[in-house]
Amino acid sequence: MRTAVVIGTGLIGTSAALALAGRGVTVHLSDHDPAAARTAASLGAGTYEPPEGPVDLAIVAVPPAHVADALADAIGRGLARAYVDVASVKGGPRRELESRGVDVSSYIGTHPMAGKERSGPLAATADLFEGRPWVLTPTRETDHEVLNLALELVALCRAVPVVMDADAHDRAVALVSHTPQLVSSMVAARLEEAEESAVRLCGQGIRDVTRIAASDPRMWVEILSANPGPVADVLAGIAADLEETVHALRGLQSADASDRRRGAKGIEDVLRRGNAGRDRVPGKHGAAPAQYETVAVFISDRPGELARIFADAGRAGVNVEDVRIEHATGQQAGLVQLMVEPRAAAVLTAELRERGWALRQQ
Numbered sequence: 001m002r003t004a005v006v007i008g009t010g011l012i013g014t015s016a017a018l019a020l021a022g023r024g025v026t027v028h029l030s031d032h033d034p035a036a037a038r039t040a041a042s043l044g045a046g047t048y049e050p051p052e053g054p055v056d057l058a059i060v061a062v063p064p065a066h067v068a069d070a071l072a073d074a075i076g077r078g079l080a081r082a083y084v085d086v087a088s089v090k091g092g093p094r095r096e097l098e099s100r101g102v103d104v105s106s107y108i109g110t111h112p113m114a115g116k117e118r119s120g121p122l123a124a125t126a127d128l129f130e131g132r133p134w135v136l137t138p139t140r141e142t143d144h145e146v147l148n149l150a151l152e153l154v155a156l157c158r159a160v161p162v163v164m165d166a167d168a169h170d171r172a173v174a175l176v177s178h179t180p181q182l183v184s185s186m187v188a189a190r191l192e193e194a195e196e197s198a199v200r201l202c203g204q205g206i207r208d209v210t211r212i213a214a215s216d217p218r219m220w221v222e223i224l225s226a227n228p229g230p231v232a233d234v235l236a237g238i239a240a241d242l243e244e245t246v247h248a249l250r251g252l253q254s255a256d257a258s259d260r261r262r263g264a265k266g267i268e269d270v271l272r273r274g275n276a277g278r279d280r281v282p283g284k285h286g287a288a289p290a291q292y293e294t295v296a297v298f299i300s301d302r303p304g305e306l307a308r309i310f311a312d313a314g315r316a317g318v319n320v321e322d323v324r325i326e327h328a329t330g331q332q333a334g335l336v337q338l339m340v341e342p343r344a345a346a347v348l349t350a351e352l353r354e355r356g357w358a359l360r361q362q
């Protein structure tokens with residue numbers, strides 16, 4: 001693949017564009033918000049000049065409700081030799097294109113199983129898809145060359161191709177992605193009106209469970225609207241578990257010893273089923289992604305502190321691969337965790353110490 005167009009330069013489109021551009025593909029960026037395309041271009045994801053002729057692959061990375069329109073328009077204009085979308089739901093867009101009479105032989109619905117709770121080009125990274133499953137839903141009508149170009153996209157993004165039927169995909173993601181989003185939001189929603197004295201105790205457990213509750217509600221309304229039945233089915237199963245668990249907890253409150261035993265058994269049962277389910281969650285597939293080492297630095301909550309750390313890391317010639325910030329409860333301070341290549345950790349540690357930063361002992 002030599003040339004590509006990315007339509008929709010948010011988190012996913014810009015991440016794919018960064019991966020392709022980094023591997024020598026000329027990428028043309030387009031977004032109905034010109035600022036998003038300009039930002040993606042400034043990150044090195046490609047150019048926002050339109051292509052002069054048809055490109056090899058057009059990647060449609062817009063919110064689900066706009067996918068069919070964007071694809072029909074691109075196919076109608078003959079923008080590319082092959083077209084893919086990356087939307088989180090796969091049955092709907094294909095059916096919509098077919099009902100409009102669009103020739104779908106040059107189109108494959110795809111879905112990278114990687115993302116973030118943040119949106120927009122500034123959240124994008126070239127390695128977002130590395131080692132992650134990337135679902136492809138070709139049909140009998142799909143042209144071979146088109147399938148090959150889609151497989152090349154997945155390979156260039158260092159993801160792992162998984163071929164599935166579109167409706168089977170939608171049932172699967174209802175279980176492993178769409179329902180978890182709702183459950184995370186529901187747990188986080190309990191905090192909205194909670195006492196400050198409770199919220200300040202939030203530890204790693206609730207942070208893990210509620211990370212995706214920070215996702216964009218507009219995007220998720222679109223995703224869930226395109227997959228309501230399968231998600232309702234999974235959620236109904238969880239509702240049954242919830243009802244039994246509440247009953248078991250009430251049993252534990254009872255004065256009757258046999259009710260308490262039954263309650264404890266019910267709770268243990270749900271926790272053990274949780275262990276068994278969790279054991280089935282696979283690690284990342286394919287090539288192992290880079291393992292980073294963490295250098296943890298204490299900072300005060302003042303403007304410019306992060307910029308100073310990054311500048312000092314840059315001066316030491318160290319590339320910061322990822323960053324996490326933990327804010328200390330009730331203090332104007334925090335801990336910045338800088339993820340770097342293992343061989344760079346010692347260099348960074350020495351440089352930061354010399355420049356007066358307080359580092360946490362690992």
Ligand SMILES: NC(=O)c1ccc[n+]([C@@H]2O[C@H](COP(=O)([O-])OP(=O)(O)OC[C@H]3O[C@@H](n4cnc5c(N)ncnc54)[C@H](O)[C@@H]3O)[C@@H](O)[C@H]2O)c1
Nearest residue numbers: 008010011012031032036062063064087088115116119120
């Ligand atoms: N966020 C995730 O974790 C994730 C993961 C995998 C797949 N997806 C799918 O990827 C797609 C994009 O999601 P995202 O998280 O990158 O969203 P995003 O909000 O970060 O980016 C979407 C971009 O599309 C642009 N856009 C909207 N309508 C458009 C149109 N008609 N023409 C051109 N540009 C348009 C917006 O301006 C925005 O820049 C969605 O279909 C989503 O279901 C998301």
Ligand SMILES: O=C(O)C(=O)C[C@]1(C(=O)O)C=C[C@@H](O)C=C1
Nearest residue numbers: 088112113114115116117177212
């Ligand atoms: O990791 C996250 O933040 C995600 O929500 C990513 C996630 C997922 O559920 O795995 C979310 C929606 C996408 O369609 C694909 C990936």
